[in-house]
Amino acid sequence: MRRVLGLLLVLVPGQALAQARPELLAPATPTPTPTPTSTSTSTEAPPPPAPTTRAHLLLTTGVDYRRIYDIGMTLGHLAVGLAVEQPTTRRAGFFGVEIMGGATEYGLAVVDYRLGGGLEWRFGRFRPGFGADVGWLTIARATTSDSAKTLWLGIYGQATLDLVDFGAGEALYLGARLGFDLLGAPPSPLVWGPSADVGVRF
Amino acid sequence: MRLNRVVLVAAIGLALLGFRCADGFREDEMECENAMSYLAKCCPGFQSDQASCDYSDNSSACGTGVVVLPVLSVSESHCIEGESCDQLRSSEVCAHAQQLPYVPPSASAPQPVCP
Numbered sequence: 001m002r003r004v005l006g007l008l009l010v011l012v013p014g015q016a017l018a019q020a021r022p023e024l025l026a027p028a029t030p031t032p033t034p035t036p037t038s039t040s041t042s043t044e045a046p047p048p049p050a051p052t053t054r055a056h057l058l059l060t061t062g063v064d065y066r067r068i069y070d071i072g073m074t075l076g077h078l079a080v081g082l083a084v085e086q087p088t089t090r091r092a093g094f095f096g097v098e099i100m101g102g103a104t105e106y107g108l109a110v111v112d113y114r115l116g117g118g119l120e121w122r123f124g125r126f127r128p129g130f131g132a133d134v135g136w137l138t139i140a141r142a143t144t145s146d147s148a149k150t151l152w153l154g155i156y157g158q159a160t161l162d163l164v165d166f167g168a169g170e171a172l173y174l175g176a177r178l179g180f181d182l183l184g185a186p187p188s189p190l191v192w193g194p195s196a197d198v199g200v201r202f
Numbered sequence: 203m204r205l206n207r208v209v210l211v212a213a214i215g216l217a218l219l220g221f222r223c224a225d226g227f228r229e230d231e232m233e234c235e236n237a238m239s240y241l242a243k244c245c246p247g248f249q250s251d252q253a254s255c256d257y258s259d260n261s262s263a264c265g266t267g268v269v270v271l272p273v274l275s276v277s278e279s280h281c282i283e284g285e286s287c288d289q290l291r292s293s294e295v296c297a298h299a300q301q302l303p304y305v306p307p308s309a310s311a312p313q314p315v316c317p
Contacts, residue, residue: 068227068232069229069232069233070233070280071232071233071236104236104239105236106236106237106239106240106243106283107239107240107243108235108236108239139226139232139235141226141235141255142235142236142238142239142242142250142251142255143234143235143238143250143251143253143254143255143256144251144254147226148225148226148227148231148232148235149226150227183227185225185226185227186225186227186228187227187228189227189229
């Protein structure tokens, strides 16, 4: 009985180890020594593996025109974001934050904070894409110091064109965007309009 | 973990309720505010805070119990916005706008100020 227990104590951990790390229990085999085929191949280092993803910081600034009902708004924006792309494919993802500020055509101050992301596809220097975002819009009022403010959900289409290519996906680019934001406050009007900007991807 | 979900759902619910009770984004409210801003720019001495562009409706959960319209209708606001500052002063729109009540006396008849 004692011999059986002793055998179990030896075998069971051994089986577990063999399942977890089979190479540890493999019979020792002599390590084959590399046979030099030629001097040049033995001294060459293997090429580094190609990166599977590449991340870039995005900095963008530009101008925007928005309409709500019949009221026009002229704004400027500043955005910072991150783009992640796979060099082996055309597709890239991006996300970021943005602040827009300006005024309605009759002088009421407008501030809009945005957070969102999307996808774009590379065709040489041209990158069309689309995205979705959420934001917080405030429009000043003339009759009271309290602003009208609301959360909103938006979608947009965009395209960028690399003006100066710094290599490895880095570039100075021009961008254009058409956005549609559905306001949360009743009666949930639509704010829409185009944007134009210049940015760097590095 | 379950408590976190409950808190998250409650927060989303409160935020959505906040959306529904937010005001100032009806067309008549926005047009009224912009017309008031324009009048303040064009009319010397015009005080835009002497009138209200708020809308409230007792039929909604967020209402105050009475129906109150903005002091300017959409058409009145468009009319004001379509005039130049000189026209507003010469056609006495500025003078009429100075005498606007804080809220319209009748819910169905905002004050006419534009010719």
